[in-house]
Amino acid sequence: MSKVVVVTSGKGGVGKTTSTAALGAALARSGNRVCVVDFDVGLRNLDLVMGAERRVVYDLINVANGDAKLAQALIRDKRVETLSLLAASQTRDKDALSEEGVARVVAELRGLFDYVLCDSPAGIERGALLAMRFADEAVVVTNPEVSSVRDSDRIIGLLDSKTLRAEQGHRIQKQLLLTRFDAGRASRGEMLGVADVLEILSIPLLGIIPESEEILRASNVGAPITINAATSQAGRSYEDAARRLMGETVPMLVPGEKKSLLNRILGRRAA
Amino acid sequence: MSLFGLFKPRAATAPVARERLQILLAHERVALGPDNLIAILRDEILATIAKHVEIAPEAVKVTMGQQGAVSTLEIDVDIPTEKITASLARQMPTKAVA
Ligand SMILES: Nc1ncnc2c1ncn2[C@@H]1O[C@H](COP(=O)(O)OP(=O)(O)O)[C@@H](O)[C@H]1O
Numbered sequence A: 001m002s003k004v005v006v007v008t009s010g011k012g013g014v015g016k017t018t019s020t021a022a023l024g025a026a027l028a029r030s031g032n033r034v035c036v037v038d039f040d041v042g043l044r045n046l047d048l049v050m051g052a053e054r055r056v057v058y059d060l061i062n063v064a065n066g067d068a069k070l071a072q073a074l075i076r077d078k079r080v081e082t083l084s085l086l087a088a089s090q091t092r093d094k095d096a097l098s099e100e101g102v103a104r105v106v107a108e109l110r111g112l113f114d115y116v117l118c119d120s121p122a123g124i125e126r127g128a129l130l131a132m133r134f135a136d137e138a139v140v141v142t143n144p145e146v147s148s149v150r151d152s153d154r155i156i157g158l159l160d161s162k163t164l165r166a167e168q169g170h171r172i173q174k175q176l177l178l179t180r181f182d183a184g185r186a187s188r189g190e191m192l193g194v195a196d197v198l199e200i201l202s203i204p205l206l207g208i209i210p211e212s213e214e215i216l217r218a219s220n221v222g223a224p225i226t227i228n229a230a231t232s233q234a235g236r237s238y239e240d241a242a243r244r245l246m247g248e249t250v251p252m253l254v255p256g257e258k259k260s261l262l263n264r265i266l267g268r269r270a271a
Numbered sequence B: 001m002s003l004f005g006l007f008k009p010r011a012a013t014a015p016v017a018r019e020r021l022q023i024l025l026a027h028e029r030v031a032l033g034p035d036n037l038i039a040i041l042r043d044e045i046l047a048t049i050a051k052h053v054e055i056a057p058e059a060v061k062v063t064m065g066q067q068g069a070v071s072t073l074e075i076d077v078d079i080p081t082e083k084i085t086a087s088l089a090r091q092m093p094t095k096a097v098a
């Protein structure tokens, strides 16, 4: 059964594109057929993070408008066989994308892939709403910082009201991916902690990704961190998150801390 | 700043962030939430008034404000005086005539 997952946040620059690439590659490396789709029309970046910027011929808009076949637009990853990319257009604007067109593309992708990851543009406007429209699940990417948490809260509300699943009266699964986390700063009370963000947003935790130079290095060379530095701390955190997305139970580690979060909570309770 | 100031631990700001967010989001979830309380209240208030007085839809304004931890609901209704007199006349004809 195919799953369509939107990677969304409201706020820009929090790590949606980085996370789409990293989760997509990790899911594909464990044998799933995965397509990552860039919905950031006009500001496409997923192709760059995936290292496929020079291979884009046709994009999501071309396929949605019927100007190209899906097979012509899909870019197969050269490193991971089961991973594909559908790029966004750089020249058109987001009004060029119609809801019916997106519906057709997503339906066709469902027939070809186990996971379709939709990289949402920032904001709460048309582009972001189209990216989430046909999703079964959502990964809400949040930084431990006030404006990001506020925007995530807003996005959670939209996921519960504006997605097709929600309109049909179904629940849409939403999981929190806390990124750019700095355990040291959180423990010194300089940055919101994991428990703070979880309590405020009250959705389950998919993973905690540390602030890491490896991420920048990976994007410099155009490789998802889970391909470029899979054993780095950030790489492993994304691998774990991908396994949780597949439904596996993986102990939650706070990057930069030795004990698992569960132990910490239990430890604190016992004390 | 003295040299000692450099080593003094700075006050934790995360608890402040957390509290501000909790207050703000409690308010925003109601105002912007999927059920959009403001729109519902506006529609129902309008319907109630319209049963008794002829009124234009845009005459009812509902806004939600916030002061510290307290949310306030402000309802502003404009009704032209002649409409009030007319409806009073309809409801209480004897008095209106007298
Ligand atoms: N965990 C991280 N550590 C360090 N830098 C990060 C991390 N996650 C993302 N970044 C950087 O933050 C910037 C924005 O990330 P991006 O994925 O493009 O965000 P978005 O798609 O939400 O706008 C990029 O420069 C990216 O390399």
Ligand SMILES: [Mg+2]
Residues within 6 Å of the ligand: A016, A017, A018, A040, A045, A120, A121
């Ligand atoms: Mg992006």
